[in-house]
Amino acid sequence: MRSLIVQLARLGDVIQTLPAIAALNARDSSETLDVLCAASLTGVVSLFPGIRRVLPWDGDRWRQWAGGWRKTSMSILPTVESYLQEYGPALYGAAYNLNQHPRSILAAHLLARKVVGPGHSGPVAQGLPRWAAYLREVARDRRPNSVHLADAFCGMCGVTPPGFAPRVAPPAAALPHDLACIGEENHRWIAVIVGAGDVARCLPPQVWAQWIGGLLNSDQDCRVVLIGTAGERSRALAIQDGLSPLLLGRLWDATGRTDLCQLASLLARCRWATGADTGSLHLAAAVGIKTLGFYFARARVHETGPYGEGHWVWQASSHSPTTWPVAESLSLILESSEAPVSSVTDGWQLWRGHMDEWGASFTRPGQADSSKAERVRVWNECMSDSEKDAAVLR
């Protein structure tokens, strides 16, 4: 059967779709999977294992058509229809829709005969399937939640998590000439993600300068690569302004100079990636390097921590922290220890990622996983009887 995964969200959510793809592949190897995603993300999605084809969703074209309705209303539907025909003449058997936005629901209904996930009971129906309703309540009420979003995506597709963190094979994307040396084996390369999609989730440049200065002064073998979008170049420059000129020879500024495939390639050459931007952290985790996240504002480790074993996250207790675990996080990277001396510091707690049959979880260093029972309860609550049977069979 031909099936389609509809994932029109941003980079982070798209990367977190990897476990669902792996679980769907494991459930039925005869089911071919295509992915519909934002046109800007097709490059990186085409790296995903287990999919046949990536369909670009071009929001700008839809906006143009909608804006041109007054001039071309009578001819607009055939135009749009011919655009959709580029995806293929036949409808998909099923669409696994992972977003609650009406655009995703409508896209799923336009491209498939049956919809699994939001929109399952109709393109304009209000009701949500159990997993989608659960996620909406968690987001709306900000209530405690131990189920990782990537695992909830599995649930929305009607499968249990694969039990491992799927990897993306790093592409052989050519990098700009001056970045080509990144990853040389005689150095420890650390990728620093300078920004985040939301300004409220960005570490101040002076904190990054302090952090990078501490790293480079402590270990002569360390090299730092600044990562970010073109819009974050000024942030990267502000960080460099805060550093001693003597250290700048061991720092590479790649902000705004890579597309997503190049970024994946660049990250794969590093040992660690650190930062607050969950999208880039997920990409780093997917290409197989260690990650260290700083989660604050709306970011919560249990929901969107880097997926897989051995990733670290500092979670702030306040929305807008004023102190930062600089020394503690440096010791984690520099000493490659299982946990720094202090895993609790002034408004921050350290968490470590694990995997089990119910997906990803995070525990405090040295403590047992206390979330499993709760995760199992949620899974039992959110899965239909037939899905439960299928999960047991697997």
Place this chain on the structure above:
Amino acid sequence: MSILESNLRLVAKAAPALASAVREAGGGYLEIEPARSGPPTARAQGRLLHSAYDPLKEATTWSEAQRSSCRDEEVILILGLGLLYHVETLCQVLPPSMQIVVVVPDLTEFHDACAARPWGPWAARVTWVWGEPHAMAEQIVATGKPVRILTYEAAAQLHRDAHAAVEQALRRDAARRAGGQLRIAVIGPIYGGSLPVTRSVVAALQSLGHEVDWIDQSLHAQSYHSLAGLKDLRHRQVMQSKFADFLSQLTLVRVAERPPDLVLAMAQAPMTLPVLEHLRNKHFLTAMWFVENYRHLTYWQQMAGGFDFWFVIQQAACLEAFRRAGAKQVSYLPMAADPEVHTPLVPTPAEQSEYGADVSFVGAGYANRRAILPQLITKEWTFKLWGNEWDGASALSSVLQRNGARIDTETCVKVFNATKVNVNLHSHTGRGLDPDADFVNPRTFELAACGAYQLVDQRSLLGDLFTQEEIAVFRRTEDLPDRIRTSLREPDLRKAMGQAARRRILEEHTFQHRMQELLAQVGMSSPDRVGTILRGERQAGQLGGRSADHPELLPLLHRFPDAQRVELEDVAEGIRRRGPTANLSREELLVLMLDEYRVQTRDLV
């Protein structure tokens, strides 16, 4: 064969009468001289009409700038002749399917243009219109297509009046034929004389079938006036300014909630320049009807560039002043009356006793009125003075009614109807008649709408609006008592003139007429936006009629009455109304998806 004859032959192919008339008219209007690049350039009234260096290059630049605004389905109407370089280059950049029409306002100028340089094949493509403005407008309208007017300013300014007449004739024609339902946000003032005008404008637009969102700022008048209690002048001014800013922002929110086709502000509406610029950036059309004397209220100078369209109650110097201040489009739109509000009535004996008099004046105590009106106090007739702001006018205290209280509209109507001779004296801050006596005040129209007899001071624009058989005019203050005396002796004439004045109002000077003209002007200037709606092209019936090649939408359009305007959001809303369990067709899903991508206005605020 001479260049003139050769070119006239081209003209004669489509317009032989024009060619003959040009031969007969002769030339001499333009001074022709060679440009540095070789071809001729021209001068008129001491001003160059084309570049002295390279007129062809200049015209090419002009045409390129115009090209993006022109649409296939439109007739391109060019105002401004000169040596027609701009017409030639426009013909080159526009596709052959687009019809180009050039107005010939002056045969001698056209003669010079024909004689100055040889024309190419482009001239055969041009439709020349000439003659009286109405005749020209008729020829243009006969094309049956939306008209886009392009003005070649350097040459067009030579015949501004003729062009204005053609535009007005076109506007009137468009107003007559206008249908469609626009969404219009009307922004009124917090208080003041333009507030009742706003009410009338809203009622008129609604009666024309448009959907009106009246953003009524008078609801905030009490709060605004309470700021007058602040003792420190600077505090008061700062807070009043901030209050106006707030109301301006509030307008933005209202506009965002229900995006209109046109934002129409009335004089004194609290709209700031940054908000207007924001609206323009979001592609909203904005207009202001400035129903004030531009010489007295001068804030328009700072706002001129903010609105896309200005409508003013004065002509000539006023229009020029607005253009100089940066107004992109400014048009004359005189005041009007609402005949439902200002209407004839027969006073009861009690009303006649309270409101009636031989002579009345209703209005505020401006300096010229304080100086002129005392001469009307005489034993020859009874005289009543109504209105406010008469403090200190001791010479008039014996005739001042209600101790100088503000008079509401209902009372005004009773006074007008119960008075034999209504004196209408335009306000002026000097002691005599207004020396810049151009615009016609609202009172003139209100009295006329009531069928009341009035004696009004002479205004230069009055003759275009009323005849002397409809409204009596006095030219000097010293003539006023005698004119009253004469009028009082002629009750039949007073009655006949009052009735004729009301007829004129009903035929030409209601707020419906004005709004039709205003919208027609906006529609002509944006034929592909407001114009298309006014022409009814967005109505379900017309959309359906054009769907022969693309029947996909027909089942969706059939759900709407033929005369209803249908936009994307309307079709989508109709689909959603079918309920969550409805089995939707593929076309319906596509419409819903397009609606999801409609221009978002959430970031407007």
